[in-house]
Amino acid sequence: MSESSSGYDPGASSLAGQVQPEVMAELLSVRSSIDNIDATLVYLLAERFKATQRVGILKAEHQLPAGDPDREAAQITRLRALAEEANLDPAFAEKFLNFIISEVIRHHQALSENRRLPEGPGGS
Numbered sequence: 064m065s066e067s068s069s070g071y072d073p074g075a076s077s078l079a080g081q082v083q084p085e086v087m088a089e090l091l092s093v094r095s096s097i098d099n100i101d102a103t104l105v106y107l108l109a110e111r112f113k114a115t116q117r118v119g120i121l122k123a124e125h126q127l128p129a130g131d132p133d134r135e136a137a138q139i140t141r142l143r144a145l146a147e148e149a150n151l152d153p154a155f156a157e158k159f160l161n162f163i164i165s166e167v168i169r170h171h172q173a174l175s176e177n178r179r180l181p182e183g184p185g186g187s
């Protein structure tokens with residue numbers, strides 16, 4: 064579905080009418096990059112959840128535990144270092160990864176109990 068038919072309005076703003084037109088134009092231009100980045104994040108997350116779902120199926124088939132704390136610790140150390148290099152707050156990077164991992168673990172638990180998940184952030 065195209066964005067125009069989904070009803071998305073890239074110009075939506077509570078600031079309309081309160082800012083000079085040049086400022087608004089610059090704001091909308093930067094927001095267009097933010098929209099592209101957000102779309103990419105959604106696609107990246109969808110791909111990540113597809114991959115983790117394969118891991119979840121493998122774990123369920125072989126009666127392996129949903130979480131893997133040593134793997135998580137290694138991922139967090141790596142992501143914190145990457146975040147520092149990228150000038151991103153490492154504490155934020157860690158929180159974000161933990162948020163995603165906890166959702167993945169919830170999915171893996173559901174898979175191993177052969178349960179369907181209610182609609183949640185990860186979806187699949």
Ligand SMILES: C=C(O[C@@H]1C=C(C(=O)O)C=C[C@H]1O)C(=O)O
Pocket residue numbers: 115118129130131132134135138163164167168171
């Ligand atoms: C995906 C896995 O399962 C869990 C989720 C992880 C993740 O989302 O990266 C990492 C480790 C596990 O706690 C895995 O074991 O690789």
